[in-house]
Amino acid sequence: TWIIKHNYSPSKVILEDRSTNTKENFQKSAEKILEDQKTNNLGKQIRMVFVTNSYHLTRANYIAFSNNLKIFGIPAKTTRNYLALGWFREFAEMLLIKKHQHLFVLVLLLVISLGLALFSWIN
Incomplete structure (x- = not known):
């Protein structure tokens, strides 16, 4: 309905609902x-967009970019009662995607904290 409401041709819409991620x-x-x-026999360049929940848009764009897909996302309206849970889930997923970088930052913060604690204990 959002697509039709915003003047996109329904014949150009692909609903892919068999994927698991x-x-x-x-x-x-x-x-497809x-x-x-x-x-x-369409020789012209295709422009692609995807529509996803507003809370999922950042991670979906990251996944598309990481896979060299020239595609951009449009946020769909998300019910207010699911928004907080959706944002939390996406935050956790991004932590898992970049786990090595996040682990490095956590270890660095731990070392700095221990260094500051030791320095303040000595003085």
Whole structure:
């Protein structure tokens, strides 16, 4: 309904609902688009967008960028009662995606904290 309301042609919309995660969703959608392009002999460049929950948009854009997909996201309205849980889940997922960088920062903060505590204890 959002797509029709904002003047996007429903014939150009692909609903991919068999994936188990965002990366797989992008891959299956891209395969379908390329298959349609070959079947219909479309030589023109395709512009792609995806629509996802507002809380999921940042991570979905990150996944698309990480997989060299030239695609951008449009946030869909999210019910207010699910927003806090959605934001928390996305935050946790981003921590897992970048776990080595986050672990490095945590260890660095721990070392600095211990150094400051030791310095203040000596003085």
